[in-house]
Amino acid sequence: MDQTIKKKLARNWFKTLQEVICHEIEELEGKKNIFKIKNWERGNKSNEGGGQFRIFENGKIFEKAGVNFSEVYGRFSKDFRNRIPGGGKNPNFWAAGISVVMHMKNPHVPAMHFNTRYIYTSHGWFGGGMDVTPCLKDKSLEKWFHNELKKSCDKHNKNFYKKYKKWCDEYFYLPHRREPRGIGGIFFDYKKENWEKDFSFVREVGTSFKNIFREIILKKYQKKWSNKQREIQLEKRGRYVEFNLLYDRGTKFGLQTNGNVEAILMSLPPVAKWK
Numbered sequence: 664m665d666q667t668i669k670k671k672l673a674r675n676w677f678k679t680l681q682e683v684i685c686h687e688i689e690e691l692e693g694k695k696n697i698f699k700i701k702n703w704e705r706g707n708k709s710n711e712g713g714g715q716f717r718i719f720e721n722g723k724i725f726e727k728a729g730v731n732f733s734e735v736y737g738r739f740s741k742d743f744r745n746r747i748p749g750g751g752k753n754p755n756f757w758a759a760g761i762s763v764v765m766h767m768k769n770p771h772v773p774a775m776h777f778n779t780r781y782i783y784t785s786h787g788w789f790g791g792g793m794d795v796t797p798c799l800k801d802k803s804l805e806k807w808f809h810n811e812l813k814k815s816c817d818k819h820n821k822n823f824y825k826k827y828k829k830w831c832d833e834y835f836y837l838p839h840r841r842e843p844r845g846i847g848g849i850f851f852d853y854k855k856e857n858w859e860k861d862f863s864f865v866r867e868v869g870t871s872f873k874n875i876f877r878e879i880i881l882k883k884y885q886k887k888w889s890n891k892q893r894e895i896q897l898e899k900r901g902r903y904v905e906f907n908l909l910y911d912r913g914t915k916f917g918l919q920t921n922g923n924v925e926a927i928l929m930s931l932p933p934v935a936k937w938k
Contacts, residue, residue: 666783669858670757673781673789674734676862677761680869681732684763685717687873688730691880692722698730703923711737712757716926720933724884727766729929734759735920753785756920760791761869762913764930765876770896771886772879773797773804773845774903776930777872778913779865789861790852792827793872794835795879796845798899799892804882805846808875812849815871819864827851837906844906852912900935907931 689695697719704713714733719725736757760780767774779791795808809828816823831850836843849868854861907914907930917927 664858666787669787669862670759670781670783673862673865674759676866676869677734677759677779677781678732680761680873681715681717681730684761684873685730687877688719688725688728691724691877692719694722697722701925703926705735705921705923706737711735714923714926716923716929718929722768724768724772724880725765726768727764727933729762729764731762731926731929732760733762733922733926735922737920756782756784758782758916758920762930763872766900766932767880767884769884769886770798770888770892771801771883774900774932775872775876775879777869777876779869781865786855787858788853788855789865790854791865791868792831792848792850793868793875794831794845794848794850796899796903798896804879808846808848808879811871811875811878815867816849818867819860823851823864824849835906837902837910839909840902840905842902844902894936897934897936898938900932901937904931904935 685698689697698717699719700715700717702713702715705711712733712735714731714735716729716731719728722728736755738754738756758780760778762778763776765775774796775793776796777791777793779789781787781789797804812828813824816827827849828847831847832843834850835845835847854864914927914930918924
């Protein structure tokens, strides 16, 4: 399949999924047209793509939800190109993806993160995943969440869940705190075994995330919570901020490629505390 077609198919899926997830959030909130929508462009003199981020705040369920789509292209800087697969051979790049972060009002509902992307340099690959960050322990939720991920992965390859869960556990870890960010999930990168099969798996991950976040929210958003639990939530969010600013690849990639700062940092919670 021609690379131009691959890029178009991936880009269209990410954009469609943005629409689907935003619609799902509006359904849960019981309101339409709730997102602040901002289109942005990358680059100055030449057109280097851009994207659209959508942010919703202060709902009955979501304290903040960000759903970002981007399609950018250009040349890596000399300092950055050798850190990206294929960038040493060809400094030109194209990248499209969707990134979603949800910070909930109720401390019983975990923060949730999802992203998938397709990047092309001298070759193309998919990356992404999802993870959940509760501030209150819930072993039944953890078991259910990982069972759902395993079922989705097993449709494509029986080895995916174990492999990508391990990758997620190692990736979403704060070395300076010596603790994981949350209860894990799946994470994959540099996926280029077979384009059609890889793209099918990426679509599966996106659909699975939509179903998972809806199910978790409906189970938990009406539970009563205390001020003490709110304080625990705010401190856990502080850990979330630390990871995203110190270690997150997406944050680093966006800043190194002159992406829109507001869109890149939309993942940060509206309120957080540290101790």
